[in-house]
Amino acid sequence: MNIDFKKSNGLVPVIAQEYGTNEILMLGYMNKESFDLTIKTKVVHYFSRTKNRIWKKGESSGHIQKLIDLRVDCDEDTILVIVEQVGNTACHTGAKSCFFRSYLNKENEKTIISSEIANLPSKYGNFLIKAYKDCCQEHLAIMSKDFKDIEVPLVRVHSECLTGDAIGSLKCDCNNQLNLALELISKEGGLVVYHRQEGRNIGLVNKVNAYNLQDQGYNTVEANLKLGFKEDERNYIAVEYILKDLGVKKMKLITNNPRKINFFENSGIEIVERIPAITKINKFNKNYLQTKKEQMGHIL
Numbered sequence: 001m002n003i004d005f006k007k008s009n010g011l012v013p014v015i016a017q018e019y020g021t022n023e024i025l026m027l028g029y030m031n032k033e034s035f036d037l038t039i040k041t042k043v044v045h046y047f048s049r050t051k052n053r054i055w056k057k058g059e060s061s062g063h064i065q066k067l068i069d070l071r072v073d074c075d076e077d078t079i080l081v082i083v084e085q086v087g088n089t090a091c092h093t094g095a096k097s098c099f100f101r102s103y104l105n106k107e108n109e110k111t112i113i114s115s116e117i118a119n120l121p122s123k124y125g126n127f128l129i130k131a132y133k134d135c136c137q138e139h140l141a142i143m144s145k146d147f148k149d150i151e152v153p154l155v156r157v158h159s160e161c162l163t164g165d166a167i168g169s170l171k172c173d174c175n176n177q178l179n180l181a182l183e184l185i186s187k188e189g190g191l192v193v194y195h196r197q198e199g200r201n202i203g204l205v206n207k208v209n210a211y212n213l214q215d216q217g218y219n220t221v222e223a224n225l226k227l228g229f230k231e232d233e234r235n236y237i238a239v240e241y242i243l244k245d246l247g248v249k250k251m252k253l254i255t256n257n258p259r260k261i262n263f264f265e266n267s268g269i270e271i272v273e274r275i276p277a278i279t280k281i282n283k284f285n286k287n288y289l290q291t292k293k294e295q296m297g298h299i300l
């Protein structure tokens, strides 16, 4: 396989895509030298047209791109690099992807698509479900059958915790909170948004690395920071879209987290009441909950 560096005066466009999520992160250029450096070091080096020199992506921010695969297109004049994006940030603005704005849709608004509504009988009762897909994840809205008739429904926005929700991990309170929310909406009517931003949006691999650091004595906040993330990397853009799509104008939000409340206060959806999501403490999640209270401001 050859790469046609001659076609555009020694430079070839390079699309960077995140391994795992397939998210498009950025477009850059490579000359032969930066290409060779990338292959040799397994860290992506571009040729910066602005700086007019070889540019190791993340050289000053630390947000380097570890090379997982490099593909060449059919006529060998465009490169696709599949990368692990360190720090979850490819864009100099702090956004994950440089393509965070939409020209067709409202500025800064992400394009979100959705499914039809279907029935979901469950051990909690009979629900309706509707799935959504944004740039990065698929999410699920779980509604009680009478949801549309309730003026101020109970709403739980639950971030994905595979270890807790599916495996029953005792390190956190996620599984219990999810059960509590599903029981409540089944009884009183309402909605659970299952928000697939795993591990406060650092993803599963990074969360397990954070757990490894916690095994070594770091707390949940310190572990995130040590891995180069903020304590909480979540955003609720998709959730706001989902709530508005389902016609929620007022809600009783089930949460202990002041950040979630702040977000929705600026979204135009009124929080009429906060319903605490307090569940059983055990010896494995005691310190985790203590840290959330002391360092993340959770109302516990």
Ligand SMILES: Nc1nc2c(ncn2[C@@H]2O[C@H](COP(=O)(O)OP(=O)(O)OP(=O)(O)O)[C@@H](O)[C@H]2O)c(=O)[nH]1
Residues within 6 Å of the ligand: 157, 158, 159, 160, 161, 162, 172, 174, 177, 197, 198, 199, 200, 201, 202, 207, 210, 211, 220, 224, 254, 255, 256, 257, 260, 277, 298
């Ligand atoms: N990075 C990281 N994420 C964690 C850890 N433990 C749990 N999580 C994630 O934390 C998130 C918890 O989600 P939620 O329960 O919806 O949010 P919350 O901040 O606890 O707020 P409320 O439960 O609403 O009070 C999930 O995405 C979990 O996967 C951890 O030690 N490190």
Ligand SMILES: [Mg+2]
Residues within 6 Å of the ligand: 173, 174, 177
């Ligand atoms: Mg929680």
Ligand SMILES: [Zn+2]
Residues within 6 Å of the ligand: 161, 163, 164, 165, 171, 172, 173, 174, 175
């Ligand atoms: Zn959890």
